[in-house]
Amino acid sequence: xxxxxxxxxxxxxLTMGDPxxxxxxxxxxxxxxxxxxxxxEVYVLTDATExxxxxxxxxxxxxxxxxxxxxxxxLVGSGLSGPPVQRRTVSKAAGERVMADLLKALNLYRTxxxxxxxxxxxxxxxxxxxxxxxxxxxxxxxKNLGYQGTTSELNFIPGLVTSRVTxxxxxxxxxxxxxxxxxxAAIRLLDDVLKGSGIPAPRIAVCALNPHAGENGKFGREExxxxxxxxEAARAQGIEATGPHPCDTVFIKARNGDFDGVVTxxxxxxxxxxxxxxxxxxxxxxxxxxxxxxxPSHGTAFEIVGKGVAHLGPSQHAxxxxxxxxxxxxQNRR
Numbered sequence: 001x002x003x004x005x006x007x008x009x010x011x012x013x014l015t016m017g018d019p020x021x022x023x024x025x026x027x028x029x030x031x032x033x034x035x036x037x038x039x040x041e042v043y044v045l046t047d048a049t050e051x052x053x054x055x056x057x058x059x060x061x062x063x064x065x066x067x068x069x070x071x072x073x074x075l076v077g078s079g080l081s082g083p084p085v086q087r088r089t090v091s092k093a094a095g096e097r098v099m100a101d102l103l104k105a106l107n108l109y110r111t112x113x114x115x116x117x118x119x120x121x122x123x124x125x126x127x128x129x130x131x132x133x134x135x136x137x138x139x140x141x142x143k144n145l146g147y148q149g150t151t152s153e154l155n156f157i158p159g160l161v162t163s164r165v166t167x168x169x170x171x172x173x174x175x176x177x178x179x180x181x182x183x184x185a186a187i188r189l190l191d192d193v194l195k196g197s198g199i200p201a202p203r204i205a206v207c208a209l210n211p212h213a214g215e216n217g218k219f220g221r222e223e224x225x226x227x228x229x230x231x232e233a234a235r236a237q238g239i240e241a242t243g244p245h246p247c248d249t250v251f252i253k254a255r256n257g258d259f260d261g262v263v264t265x266x267x268x269x270x271x272x273x274x275x276x277x278x279x280x281x282x283x284x285x286x287x288x289x290x291x292x293x294x295x296p297s298h299g300t301a302f303e304i305v306g307k308g309v310a311h312l313g314p315s316q317h318a319x320x321x322x323x324x325x326x327x328x329x330x331q332n333r334r
Contacts, residue, residue: 021300095130116326157278183230
């Protein structure tokens, strides 16, 4: 009998992140949790030797199979074979392994094998040594997918999500990138992802750029000329968006449950608040791409590699989000 939509399991490509950091041990612990292997078909970019060694180090057992089977992971091999990478160290070799695995994960999506991708933490310095020179991973993903639509890093903590109109650019360039179209695009992207995560009618706050939301033009006109028209355009499309809100108070209201999501104008406007509210629970989604891609928001934590103390919470949240978005993506593709 054909599966119903509710019975269709999403298929997730899972990479071990930077092999020099805590990514491999987080991966093994995720896969050793029985519930996780019943939520999705998981295709892991490693081989049996590597996974067994990591699992033994952290004291867990990971059930594997050659084909998808309930409660088992499928090992599809790394995108790059070679000698082990030196741990706790920034290196070109680590960056090359990460990029090869991510390219293989993208190919698994292109060929219809998976519906979403999750990767454990990366190290930007190693990626740079290996040749990733885009603004961030999101632009690298978009380039390799040939995708030219709207993209934004989305940051999740339980109960709240942010998107950005601008991201990894100098502050001096932010105002020039803000216009009604870019504001509308960030609102629409956040609304779509929130709906995909299970919220039918998201409540979205949009930040101002200037102090006191510009105070009627006294401190800048971006709110009047660009941000307000973007919010109005979103509301005309049926999106429950409000603003521009002063950015020094909007996260207090969001923390109290008034909003499901906040659109910020630049990177730190949202990241400082989100990390204060939920650093140990944060997840980043590479928003706007045709394939959902999720990762924990923290780094590779070289100082605790192999000690068995890495907090699994953000990786678990990233996995659960990849499963939810992957399920929606698979249903849409079917």
